[in-house]
Amino acid sequence: MTGTLYGLGIGPGDPELITLKALRLLRAAPVVAWPAPEQGDSLARSIVASHLPGGQTEIAIRMPLTVERFPAQAIYDGAATELAEHLSAGRDVAVLCEGDPFFYGSFMYLFARLAKRFPVEVVPGVSSLTACAAALGHPIAARNDVLTVIPAPLDDAAIAARLQATDAAAILKLGRHGPRIVALLQKLGLAGRAHYIERATMANQRILPLAEVDPQAIPYFAMILVHKRGEAHVTESNT
Known part of the structure; x- marks a missing residue:
């Protein structure tokens, strides 16, 4: 049995703009991954920080956010490989996505790399x-x-x-x-x-x-x- 990859829409910024389903999956997932700039804190993680129960494996997917270098394909390749190791071991992975995962969301690049190999569920969020x-x-x-x-x-x-x-x-x-x-x-x-x-x-x-x-x-x-x-x-x- 492999783990399930969850793409969680967590809203545009207000921590209360998260669906009950996304909140439940976020708290239950043993692994949580989130996009982050090359330096500094992640906006996505800051949105859900008050909801995290602690004890989860956290993975920061650090990438250049400049127009000239985004999307950084090599970064997504590496992140997909790391997440695949957890999924193959039977661990669910929740990936945070500001707004909605499929509305200009970065999660789609991981989806493209992993959806044919593992179960994936996308939880829509409040879009910008x-x-x-x-x-x-x-x-x-x-x-x-x-x-x-x-x-x-x-x-x-x-x-x-x-x-x-x-x-x-x-x-x-x-x-x-x-x-x-x-x-x-x-x-x-x-x-x-x-x-x-x-x-x-x-x-x-x-x-x-x-x-x-x-x-x-x-x-x-x-x-x-x-x-x-x-x-x-x-x-x-x-x-």
Whole structure:
């Protein structure tokens, strides 16, 4: 009998935004693995720190988080080999994933390497998208609205085309692309219908009007939600 690999969505930052199922599996797993930067603490582990019972084997999967070097395939190869040793010995392994494992989650790279050899269960989590909408008090989409998720590293032409073709959009992975994205929203006449939030659900969460955001200081963990009507719940009959 081999162990089971669990990909646990643990939410975007608030330790209470974890499902009962993920919490149960987290506490029961003899091995817990989590992504971490090459130096420093892991955000994923810090989210669940208060839930850990102690006595578990902990594995830090340290990797470069810079755009130029991510995903670090050799790192995932090594991590998969290490986790496979535990799984082969019959030990379950819980891998922490901020937000949801299959929504831009790093767990998918381990899944690709291990799913054909071991049982895998993915436990969905509260995604950054839904967490940001809730914190902003900004419904994402209504009725037959088309929602588009746009990674900020795309070029301006691609982003503009997607914004023009959709009813609602979430722009994520901002960081160094912030100045370009803010300028593009202004150019397209959408700045007044954009909602900005950074580090949603964390202790240092900030919500600002886009006009007050310093584009040069936008962190990676930031998101802009845009709706063509301004608010999703506004329809032609109530405007």
